Amino acid sequence: MSYLRFDKTLMTNLEESLQREILRTNKAGAYHCTTIVDCNTRKYHGLLVIPVPNLDDENHVLLSSLDETVIQHGAEFNLGLHKYQGNNFSPNGHKYIREFDCEHIPATTYRVGGVVLRKEKIFVHHENRILIRYTLLDAHSATTLRFRPFLAFRSVREYTHENPQASREYQLVENGIKTCMYPGYPELYMQLNKKCEFHFTPDWYRGIEYPKEQERGYDFNEDLYVPGYFEVDIKKGESIVFSAGTSEVTPRRLKQTFEAEVADRTPRDSFYHCLKNSAHQFHNQQEDEHYILAGYPWFKCRARDMFIALPGLTLALDEIDQFEDVMKTAEKAIRNFINEEPVGYKIYEMEHPDVLLWAVWAMQQYAKETSREQCRQKYGELLKDIMEFIRQRRHENLFLHDNGLLFANGTDRAITWMNSTVNGHPVIPRTGYIVEFNALWYNALRFIADLVREGGDVYLADELDAQAEVTGKSFVEVFRNEYGYLLDYVDGNMMDWSVRPNMIFTVAFDYSPLDRAQKKQVLDIVTKELLTPKGIRSLSPKSGGYNPNYVGPQIQRDYAYHQGTAWPWLMGFYLEAYLRIYKMSGLSFVERQLISYDDEMTSHCVGSIPELFDGNPPFKGRGAVSFAMNVAEILRVLKLLSKYY
Structure with a gap:
């Protein structure tokens, strides 16, 4: 029985x-995304969606979809599916589907009368090309x-939309055509591995609708251009490969290329393998640069997301070389930033105050998976430079106060991971002493102190430890309240008493200013008020402003984004914290918490985890269909568990 099969x-x-x-x-930044019945429901969906750097920094849909028609004895059976106005679906090709299997690669089996046809899709790695293989499993004529x-x-x-500027020009190439609708775009080559006929019958299909965009309060219809159609005969047992890409291929090699790409894939035959496969999809390699995308289908590379996700997407899979490769690009970007040079890398939000501290945390995970010695040799200078940058108060929005705590101004713009804004203002203006910033700071001080002490730099180690003593004492005084949990942020006389998840990092990190009893109090309140089967709530139902449902138009969703929605990536730190407190006795609890993510493998984005979930039952998945930090943190928990067995 296949792990990812739908009947x-x-x-x-x-x-x-x-x-x-x-x-x-x-x-490398390009993707194919659609529903399992090949009906596009988002403007982000498409068969071939690629970056076009000479136009902008966005992805572009070149080939939206490909409708197949089976022809026998003059009868035509169209396997396509599109949504049109008035909840009309056409041509209703889904009614011919017998099963969909996604264990190795997406494979759909159709039955039309006596014809059984299998369609398999694969995206060629590091190339803007999708291949679709059609195999005629059975036919009587x-x-x-x-x-x-x-x-x-x-x-x-x-x-x-239909417009006179769209070029109808096309040129024949071997077993296909090439065409380009507008200047600035690359040519789209559509070819088959077998001789075929192309019939030029240009037309616009008008009023195609995308219901997911309608749900989200956006415009939701467009027209798509169809230049004509290809026809090819196929015999029982024969396979035909269709290629769509931005360069010409040699048709006779398409079958071989398809097989080679299939052999290179991780079979998604288990929860772990699904996550591993999903983890690989966030990598974006551009020549000598290597990024981690924050999610699909609309996120780019965001600095904080990259550093939080990096250990789980690489180290948790024992892919040390991948961690180092991404860090090569990241280190250049960090050095550009701290030296106040233009950041020549496509890493966004590098200026956010906690980003460098998350980078330290990521390197700390590297030290734990390799050795402190290896970490010191590879990243010792970078870690010291980051620490010096912060201690010398050179960051434009991260101020080290005399009490040892870091202060950041977040009143006018969102500066933390809780970054939703409405009309240019943060929905949650977290400002002043922010709890996770200072948990990260204390952890960084202690980690780097230990690292450099082992390397012989006792003077710097003593300095950092002395700073950590001051920071730790102030942390407890400023953040801990009489109810035993931590204030979310403190700015002068303004204190945020909301029960939020950001205090859990203080329990999860290797170094914490809290003692064990204090940690347990924090863990207990997070368990009691924020834990859900799908993630940790961003706000307690008992706190004012609780809004657990991420639905409706943009503004409505922005107000709900961090006001009660549940986030799977926070579950990683929560479960790490749980294991710190309960150790072996907490294993069964942690394993039970992971079961609901196993269920997610056949929901939403098949084989991955979406961005967030509603904070109340039935905990519906929302947002981006595949989110790097979520996949990474669940993988990191699985790695943590493996160390107990």
Whole structure:
């Protein structure tokens, strides 16, 4: 029995199948994303979605979809599916689906009368190319396949509509055509591995709708251009490969390329392998630069997300070399930032006050997975330079006060991971002494002190330890309240008493200013008020402003974003904290908490974990369909568990 298989009953029920999405990437920024019935429901969906750097820093949908038609005895059976106005779906090709299997690569089996056709899709790594293999498993008479490509040539943030500027020009290439709708875009090459006929019948398909965009309060319809169609005969047992990419291929090599790409994939035959496969999809390698994307389908590389996700996406998979490769790019960006040089790297939000502290935390995880000696040799100078940058108060929004705590101004713009804004102002203006900033700071001081002491720099180690003593004492005085939990932020006389998850880091980190009893009090209140099966709530239901449902138009969602929604990545730190307190006796509890993520593998984005969940039952998944920090932290917990056995 396949781990990721969906039967005819689910596939033909659009209420179920349209809620499940698939994602394939090329590890270089391009992707294919749609629903499991190949009906696009978002403007971000498409068969071939790629970066076009000479236009902008967004992804662009070149090939939106490909409708297949099976032809026998003059009868035509269209396997495509699009949504049009008035909840009309056409041509309803999903009714022919017998099963969908996603264990190795997305594979859909159709049955049309006596014809059984399997369609398999794969995105070529490090190349802007998707390959689709069609295998005729059974047929009792001559069969022809027709392929009708739907072209968009637009940014994922926009829509296209019928217009006279769109070029209808095309040129024949071997076993296919190349075309480009607008200047500035690359040519799109569509080719088959077998001789075929292309029929030029240009037309616009008008009024295609994307219900997920409608749900989110955005415009939701567009027109797509179809230049014509390809026709090719296929025999029983034969496979035909369709290629769509930004460069020409040699058709006779397509089958071989397809097989080689399949062999290179991690089979998604278990929870762990699904997460491993998902982890690899966040990598974005551009020549000598290596980034981690924050999520799909709309996130770019964000500095904080990258450093939080990096250990789980690499070290937890024993991919030390991948960690080091990403850190090569990250170190250059960090040095550019602390030297006040232009950041020539596509890492966004580097200026946020806690980013450097999360970078220290990431390198700390590297030290634990390799050795302190190796970490010191590789990153010792960088760690010292980061520490000096902060201690010398050179950061424009991170001020080291005499009490040893770090102060940051977040009244006018969002500076923490709780970053939602409405009308340019933060929904949650976390400002002043922010609890996780100072937990990170204390942890960084102690970690780097120990690291440099072992390397012989006793003077610096003593300095950092002395600073940590001051910081730790102030931390307890400023943040800990009489109820035993930690204030979320303190700015002068203003204290945020809301029960939020940011205090859990103080329990999870290797170095903490809290004693064991104090840690347990924090853990207990997080367990009691914030724990859900899908993540840790961003706000307690008992706190004012609790808003657990991330639904509706943009403003409504922005107000709810961190006001009660549950975040899986926080579960990683919560479970790490739990193991710190309960050790071996906490293992069964931690394992039980992970079960609900196993369930997620066949929901939302198949084989991955979405950005966030509603904070109340039924804890519905929301936001980006695949989120790096979530996948990373669950992988890191699995790695932590493995060390107990």
